[in-house]
Amino acid sequence: MEEAVIAVAIEDRVDFMYRDLSGLGKPTKFSLTIPEDTDYCAEIHRLIDELFRKLVRSLAASPVALFNRIGSVVVSVPGVVKDHRSLLQIPLWNSTAAETPYFDFAEELCGIAQGLIKAEGKTWSAPDRAKFRGRVFVVNDATACxxxxxxxxxxxxxxxxxxxxxxxxxxxxxxxxxxxxxxxxxxxxxxxxxxxxxxxxxxxxxxxxxxxxxxxxxxxxxxxxxxxxxxxxxxxxxxxxxxxxxxxxxxxxxxxxxxxxxxxxxxxxxxxxxxxxxxxxxxxxxxxxxxxxxxxxxxxxxxxxxxxxxxxxxxxxxxxxxxxxxxxxxxxxxxxxxxxxxxxxxxxxxxxxxKDTIEVQGALAIAVLRAKAKPGETTRPNLVIVR
Ligand SMILES: [Zn+2]
The missing domain is CATH 3.30.420.40 (ATPase, nucleotide binding domain)
Incomplete structure (x- = not known):
């Protein structure tokens, strides 16, 4: 079993939870508001980067050790999701909805984590990086709820x-x-x-x-x-x-x-x-x-x-x-x-x-299950195991 999980939920805020599975402690929680009328995908990237930094600081952890402990990262996002990893269309209520984004969460989150590791002068091995990338899993917000x-x-x-x-x-x-x-x-x-x-x-x-x-x-x-x-x-x-x-x-x-x-x-x-x-x-x-x-x-x-x-x-x-x-x-x-x-x-x-944090709590529930699952158990196409 892996030792920790991350849940991220994107609405008009980015909510973030980290849970250490080895103890009974409460999850670490952070939340940042997405400014209105900004480039939606650029803001998501910037805010998740900030949230990862906050996590590293709050745990006083070495980034490479921290990201290697993560058994699952589940992201809840409104809009159209492809292959449980990319955001193809953002919600219509966002004022920049006319733009066509392609936000690959697996790549973006892996890149953000690698940036933090590099900033400490450390290297992240290619197999560890690939393992982290493969553990990023995206659901839409209604599924998280x-x-x-x-x-x-x-x-x-x-x-x-x-x-x-x-x-x-x-x-x-x-x-x-x-x-x-x-x-x-x-x-x-x-x-x-x-x-x-x-x-x-x-x-x-x-x-x-x-x-x-x-x-x-x-x-x-x-x-x-x-x-x-x-x-x-x-x-x-x-x-x-x-x-x-x-x-x-x-x-x-x-x-x-x-x-x-x-x-x-x-x-x-x-x-x-x-x-x-x-x-x-x-x-x-x-x-x-x-x-x-x-x-x-x-x-x-x-x-x-x-x-x-x-x-x-x-x-x-x-x-x-x-x-x-x-x-x-x-x-x-x-x-x-x-x-x-x-x-x-x-x-x-x-x-x-x-009621304000249903999505991130739902994402956390899925993340814990995915981290605890045996290999192969969570990979059936078009199914999200929720219990
Ligand atoms: Zn419509």
């Missing part, structure tokens, strides 16, 4: 689809495998880009969504970014009401995630509380989430788990009601009846204090 959820649910036979409703929407799938492990059978689904039926408010306002590729896909209709686009571009009285609140929040100099959260609190209401803006926001968001949840439910998983920034209890309740309406008694399964749906569609297990 699903892995976190599995670590908390501990179902005897896991079978759920996790809907991450956050900056955008995507799904992670966890199922029981033939050999007793739990796996995410499709590592990088992009179900958030399925096409949506418009909500009445959007239809009346002429709002067509913000996805540069599909306009009105689920992602294009409910990314946090889409709320701003509605407010700026439409003459809807409802969206104009939201604009007044946005102006107030901006006058308080809120920006980034703090601004998103405050606007969502107004539009959706805090968890379990009615929204100050009235019921339109919950109806709008749940209209889109319920369509995707309904389609996922037709694949017949035992549970649909809804997590992420917009997964407030009032949104989840509205999603359940709409799914039952969509089903309209066919298929006549308990999951899509008005009582059965409350057991079928559930909130994620993350406590309020954990």
């Amino acid at each position: 699903a892995a976190f959820e599995d670590s908390r649910r501990k179902d005897e036979k896991p079978d759920f689809i996790y809907l991450k409703v956050h900056n955008g929407i995507n799904v992670g799938i966890v199922q029981d495998s033939y050999d007793g492990t739990a796996v995410s059978a499709k590592a990088h689904p992009e179900a958030g880009h399925g096409l949506a039926l418009l909500h009445k408010l959007d239809y009346e306002a002429g709002f067509k969504g913000v996805c540069p590729f599909h306009d009105r896909c689920y992602e294009g209709m409910i990314a946090a970014h889409s709320l701003y686009a509605r407010i700026v571009d439409t003459r809807s009285p409802v969206f104009n009401g939201w604009k007044r609140r946005l102006d107030e929040l901006q006058a308080q100099e809120l920006c980034g995630q703090a601004l998103d959260n405050a606007l969502l609190d107004y539009v959706l209401g805090e968890d379990g509380r009615p929204a100050a803006a009235g019921g339109d926001g919950v109806d709008l968001i749940s209209h889109y989430v319920s369509q995707l949840a309904y389609h996922m439910s037709l694949l017949a998983p035992k549970h649909i788990v809804i997590g992420g920034r917009m997964a407030r209890s009032q949104v989840i309740s509205a999603v359940r009601q709409k799914m039952v309406k969509f089903a309209n008694n066919y298929p006549q399964r308990d999951e899509l009846t008005s009582t059965g749906v409350t057991r079928h569609v559930v909130a994620g297990h993350a406590a309020k204090s954990e």
Whole structure:
């Protein structure tokens, strides 16, 4: 068994965890914010470099000894991932999304580690470098969230689809495998880009969504970014009401995630509380989430788990009601009846204090498994072992 693992999660921050597997100590954690309107890939490189340096300093370790102890590095990233190692497309909500990146995490992380070793005047042998590079494994953020959820649910036979409703929407799938492990059978689904039926408010306002590729896909209709686009571009009285609140929040100099959260609190209401803006926001968001949840439910998983920034209890309740309406008694399964749906569609297990770090905790759970696995056990294509 290897001695330590690293987990990295990229959202609007880069979260970092290091865990020594030889003891029971808590993981070492760091977090750095990605500045807005910067070159996304260049910033990721710079921030991971800084995080690796922080780790070396905090452990007072020799870089070559430290990186040779790493049994697994798991990176969670939003966007399109190829071969569990490269980022092909970055999320649409980033302002530099039009650029086509090609960020090979295995090469980049290996290069950063080698730079630190060189700076100490040491050399890193080619076999050790190749071993580290081979241990870098990339998943998309919804899969990391699903892995976190599995670590908390501990179902005897896991079978759920996790809907991450956050900056955008995507799904992670966890199922029981033939050999007793739990796996995410499709590592990088992009179900958030399925096409949506418009909500009445959007239809009346002429709002067509913000996805540069599909306009009105689920992602294009409910990314946090889409709320701003509605407010700026439409003459809807409802969206104009939201604009007044946005102006107030901006006058308080809120920006980034703090601004998103405050606007969502107004539009959706805090968890379990009615929204100050009235019921339109919950109806709008749940209209889109319920369509995707309904389609996922037709694949017949035992549970649909809804997590992420917009997964407030009032949104989840509205999603359940709409799914039952969509089903309209066919298929006549308990999951899509008005009582059965409350057991079928559930909130994620993350406590309020954990909701901000689900991705890095999910990546850490996968990293520990990969470091402990026997050779060959973690290499099946298109499977991410999450338990
Ligand atoms: Zn799209």
